Amino acid sequence: MTAIAERPTTTPRRSVFRRPTAETGPWSWITTVDHKKIGILYFVTAFFFFLVGGVEALLIRLQLAQPGGTLLTADQYNQIFTMHGLTMIFFAVMPLGAAFFNYLLPLMIGARDVAFPRLNAFSYWVFLAAGIFLYSGILLGGLPDGGWFNYAPLNLIGPNPTLGVDPSAGSPIPEHVQRMVLYSIGLQIAGIASLASSVNFIVTVFNMRAPGMTLMRMPIFVWSIFVTSFLMLFAMPVIGVALWQLLFDVRYGTSFFNPASGGDPVLWQHMFWLFGHPEVYILILPAFGMVSEVLPVFSRKPLFGYSAMVFSMIAIAFLGWGVWAHHMFAAGLGPVANSAFGLSTMFIAVPTGVKIFNWLGTMWGGRIRITTPLLFAAGLVGMFTIGGLSGVTHSIVPHDWQQTDTYYVVAHFHYVLFGGSIFGIFSATYFYFPKVTGRMLDEKLGKLHFALMIIGFNVTFFPMHILGLWGMPRRIYTYADGMGWNFWNLVETIGAFIIAAAILVFMVNVTRSLRHGAVAGNDPWDARTVEWLTTSPPPPYNFEEVPHVSARDEAWHRKYVSDGSQAPRRVPAGASPDHGTPDDASPGEAAVPAAEAPAHGPAHDGASAIHMPSPSYYPAIAALGLPIAGWGVVAGGAVQVALLVLGGTIIISGLFGWVLEPSAEDH
Amino acid sequence: MATTDMSAPLPGTDDAHATTLGLANDKMAMWTFIGSECLFFGALISTYLIYFGRTNEGPAPAGIFDIPFTSASTFILLMSSLGMVLALAAIQAGDMRRFRTWTMATALMGATFLAGQFYEFSVFAAEGFNLTTSPFSSSFFVLTGFHGLHVALGILMLLSMWAASMMGRLPQQLHTTVENIGLYWHFVDIVWIIIFTVVYLIPAAITIAPPTG
Numbered sequence: 103m104t105a106i107a108e109r110p111t112t113t114p115r116r117s118v119f120r121r122p123t124a125e126t127g128p129w130s131w132i133t134t135v136d137h138k139k140i141g142i143l144y145f146v147t148a149f150f151f152f153l154v155g156g157v158e159a160l161l162i163r164l165q166l167a168q169p170g171g172t173l174l175t176a177d178q179y180n181q182i183f184t185m186h187g188l189t190m191i192f193f194a195v196m197p198l199g200a201a202f203f204n205y206l207l208p209l210m211i212g213a214r215d216v217a218f219p220r221l222n223a224f225s226y227w228v229f230l231a232a233g234i235f236l237y238s239g240i241l242l243g244g245l246p247d248g249g250w251f252n253y254a255p256l257n258l259i260g261p262n263p264t265l266g267v268d269p270s271a272g273s274p275i276p277e278h279v280q281r282m283v284l285y286s287i288g289l290q291i292a293g294i295a296s297l298a299s300s301v302n303f304i305v306t307v308f309n310m311r312a313p314g315m316t317l318m319r320m321p322i323f324v325w326s327i328f329v330t331s332f333l334m335l336f337a338m339p340v341i342g343v344a345l346w347q348l349l350f351d352v353r354y355g356t357s358f359f360n361p362a363s364g365g366d367p368v369l370w371q372h373m374f375w376l377f378g379h380p381e382v383y384i385l386i387l388p389a390f391g392m393v394s395e396v397l398p399v400f401s402r403k404p405l406f407g408y409s410a411m412v413f414s415m416i417a418i419a420f421l422g423w424g425v426w427a428h429h430m431f432a433a434g435l436g437p438v439a440n441s442a443f444g445l446s447t448m449f450i451a452v453p454t455g456v457k458i459f460n461w462l463g464t465m466w467g468g469r470i471r472i473t474t475p476l477l478f479a480a481g482l483v484g485m486f487t488i489g490g491l492s493g494v495t496h497s498i499v500p501h502d503w504q505q506t507d508t509y510y511v512v513a514h515f516h517y518v519l520f521g522g523s524i525f526g527i528f529s530a531t532y533f534y535f536p537k538v539t540g541r542m543l544d545e546k547l548g549k550l551h552f553a554l555m556i557i558g559f560n561v562t563f564f565p566m567h568i569l570g571l572w573g574m575p576r577r578i579y580t581y582a583d584g585m586g587w588n589f590w591n592l593v594e595t596i597g598a599f600i601i602a603a604a605i606l607v608f609m610v611n612v613t614r615s616l617r618h619g620a621v622a623g624n625d626p627w628d629a630r631t632v633e634w635l636t637t638s639p640p641p642p643y644n645f646e647e648v649p650h651v652s653a654r655d656e657a658w659h660r661k662y663v664s665d666g667s668q669a670p671r672r673v674p675a676g677a678s679p680d681h682g683t684p685d686d687a688s689p690g691e692a693a694v695p696a697a698e699a700p701a702h703g704p705a706h707d708g709a710s711a712i713h714m715p716s717p718s719y720y721p722a723i724a725a726l727g728l729p730i731a732g733w734g735v736v737a738g739g740a741v742q743v744a745l746l747v748l749g750g751t752i753i754i755s756g757l758f759g760w761v762l763e764p765s766a767e768d769h
Numbered sequence: 770m771a772t773t774d775m776s777a778p779l780p781g782t783d784d785a786h787a788t789t790l791g792l793a794n795d796k797m798a799m800w801t802f803i804g805s806e807c808l809f810f811g812a813l814i815s816t817y818l819i820y821f822g823r824t825n826e827g828p829a830p831a832g833i834f835d836i837p838f839t840s841a842s843t844f845i846l847l848m849s850s851l852g853m854v855l856a857l858a859a860i861q862a863g864d865m866r867r868f869r870t871w872t873m874a875t876a877l878m879g880a881t882f883l884a885g886q887f888y889e890f891s892v893f894a895a896e897g898f899n900l901t902t903s904p905f906s907s908s909f910f911v912l913t914g915f916h917g918l919h920v921a922l923g924i925l926m927l928l929s930m931w932a933a934s935m936m937g938r939l940p941q942q943l944h945t946t947v948e949n950i951g952l953y954w955h956f957v958d959i960v961w962i963i964i965f966t967v968v969y970l971i972p973a974a975i976t977i978a979p980p981t982g
């Protein structure tokens with residue numbers, strides 16, 4: 103496993119800092135380059151942002167519970183609904199996906215780490231920096247307030263043009279402009295994190311697979327990581343350019359989107375949605391991958407139509423680039439463009455439907471075990487289908503003209519994002535918690551969580567279809583009495599609190615199970631993929647010996663024999679004749695109980711001693727420079743120059759330190 | 770940065786084949802990153818094309834560009850790619866002195882190009898053509914400016930390599946790092962060829978032979 107070995111160089115080198123060595127405590131987390139620790143960091147941070155976004159959602163629902171709500175002012179409402187969207191999309195769902203990518207990718211392909219461990223740490227710190235940067239608006243001129251898509255020219259003049267320069271704030275930059283700078287640079291920084299991880303994951307999937315792990319033997323979740331990474335790789339630069347143009351417009355007087363000086367506001371919409379539609383697949387494909395792992399395990403059947411699943415995912419990723427203008431049917435592109443994009447949108451529903459039928463086919467005739475992960479996975483299949491169908495209704499242009507900018511659209515995207523992505527993420531959380539922590543989550547609380555969540559979810563979001571069709575616009579901070587909207591709005595608010603209760607149950611479950619949960623062992627679910635061959639939690643080097651893979655459901659084939667005529671028979675670990683190569687080095691791994699597994703390193707050391715990459719300070723340092731430079735642009739004046747120079751210096755010295763960093767063996 | 774990542778196998782050893790596809794990780798990462806950059810410049814160039822005629826009565830492309838001057842700086846940038854190739858050939862052959870010479874030459878050619886761009890921008894500004902004149906000017910400056918930034922980053926990397934080599938900290942086995950930086954440098958050059966054609970040459974051609982009808 104030279105590919106991950108830290109290589110001693112011939113010339114001893116010096117660095118500003120010694121290479122960090124802490125293995126526990128805060129420094130071990132700040133300097134870690136272990137994909138498993140980084141995955142945990144991602145999960146905890148993203149879950150925190152999920153809670154923040156959730157509190158924002160509750161505020162929105164409280165404000166709208168009754169007509170003429172007074173909890174929030176219009177300005178506060180605008181900031182809160184905007185931050186709700188940005189937080190959930192960029193700081194909750196995407197990084198929750200990244201948490202599982204990080205933790206599972208190397209384990210699932212039988213590698214010891216990702217291709218670039220330090221770059222991986224860098225992605226995490228940059229993501230965290232982006233979140234802090236965006237929310238720093240609380241202390242500055244306010245948070246972004248133009249919606250997550252921030253349409254031009256609203257983003258140039260602001261929803262409230264009277265917000266001028268606040269002399270007491272001591273900044274020459276008007277508040278509205280500050281908010282747009284936060285939006286622009288905040289998402290830009292988050293984009294850097296996504297870009298870095300997409301490069302890292304693509305190289306890892308191509309290059310770090312265990313022997314025998316061909317592309318078509320990879321677990322389907324790995325395929326979803328792979329496809330999602332390509333989407334991120336190509337979507338991030340597009341929004342990146344649009345964000346730069348916005349920044350130049352609001353801050354340096356260019357006229358990209360400003361109709362007053364000849365710019366075209368619709369260009370912003372094109373750029374945003376050219377990124378935005380692939381982005382929705384970036385949000386959903388990981389969840390698709392997760393449930394495609396969970397359903398076979400609890401249906402005790404292989405995934406139905408594996409190759410169809412892979413190719414439909416690839417098809418979605420391709421078609422996803424040709425449908426963006428379905429978000430712009432009301433922008434006046436003309437009947438030809440509208441019809442073309444309406445058609446392509448209907449087409450994209452086809453591979454999506456293929457996936458739904460394959461999940462049904464996986465469960466059909468299986469000996470289903472009703473566990474919490476299965477419930478959430480089946481929940482996704484049901485809820486996402488409703489959301490997909492309302493999506494197809496949007497593709498009918500005249501129909502969309504009726505629905506666009508109403509609560510009907512809000513219903514659609516919550517059925518796909520909450521009913522889809524979030525359900526998938528919870529399914530995977532219950533499924534992988536034992537692998538990550540070594541303990542099971544409580545099933546009773548888990549089922550309570552699921553019951554509350556599916557009820558709360560439907561009570562909250564289903565009525566939005568009705569309100570939308572009745573004409574209630576989205577993004578309004580209040581509405582008048584007598585519109586006939588009162589009842590369902592109140593119902594939705596009640597539903598939102600049921601969801602909040604569900605999340606509380608989950609948090610109680612996690613807190614209790616971390617200490618008192620049943621000990622999991624290597625393979626508590628009788629699962630099918632190689633990450634279940636190693637201990638729970640896995641050692642830093644993942645596998646004592648890298649597994650040789652000879653089948654798609656490698657772990658399952660090591661446990662069972664099946665001649666096709668009768669039900670598969672369980673065999674003692676290592677005795678399965680199905681499990682091919684005679685030279686396979688580690689047939690007995692599945693049998694090693696956690697307690698017997700070596701705790702401090704591989705048992706047979708010798709020539710194959712496992713070098714793991716050393717921790718490093720530099721990824722975190724380099725990431726720190728980005729928001730500092732960004733705050734300069736927010737501040738303006740002399741501070742701008744100072745902070746840009748400071749931030750730039752930190753980034754560059756961080757990168758130099760990184761490149762010149764000696765490996766740990768040199769000391 | 771990725772180029773010297775610890776996880777990258779050193780070349781010249783059998784490790785180069787330890788990856789699944791036999792291509793070194795860092796080289797694959799550079800190609801992947803370049804794929805992303807294509808979309809970045811693609812979006813900028815598209816914006817430029819969309820705003821081509823929107824000059825707000827300010828200077829139009831034909832009136833403002835100085836084709837002979839820009840051709841000269843384009844030529845220098847193209848020659849720098851040759852310098853890069855020679856630098857790589859030198860380090861692969863183990864000739865570190867020649868490697869440093871060509872690395873420095875490449876960096877200097879890049880710097881000359883940047884100086885030309887700086888001069889061009891200041892002439893434009895003097896003629897009343899700046900970032901805020903019109904959508905056309907905005908898209909021109911942001912496109913060429915971002916390209917210039919890429920060149921500047923390339924120069925920074927070249928100079929760091931040169932300095933590392935002077936200090937004896939760039940062992941010959943690291944020629945793959947040089948190769949990756951070379952990939953980046955050639956990419957930035959190719960982007961300039963596209964920009965030069967689309968931004969400068971085609972508009973000039975259109976003015977010489979105005980479309981009939």
Ligand code: HEM
Pocket residue numbers: 251382383385386428429447448450451454489490491492493494496497502505506507511514515518519522523
């Ligand atoms: C069957 C597949 C899908 C189809 C046919 C579809 C179609 C559409 C259409 C036409 C719109 C525009 C509605 C309007 O604004 O008038 C829309 C909005 C939206 N869709 Fe989908 N969609 C699909 C799947 C998804 C998925 C998988 C996600 C995310 C996980 C998603 C997230 C969204 C979001 C966030 C919006 C609203 C954007 C906004 O205006 O803020 N959709 N969808």
Ligand SMILES: [Cu+2]
Pocket residue numbers: 378379382425426428429
């Ligand atoms: Cu869309």
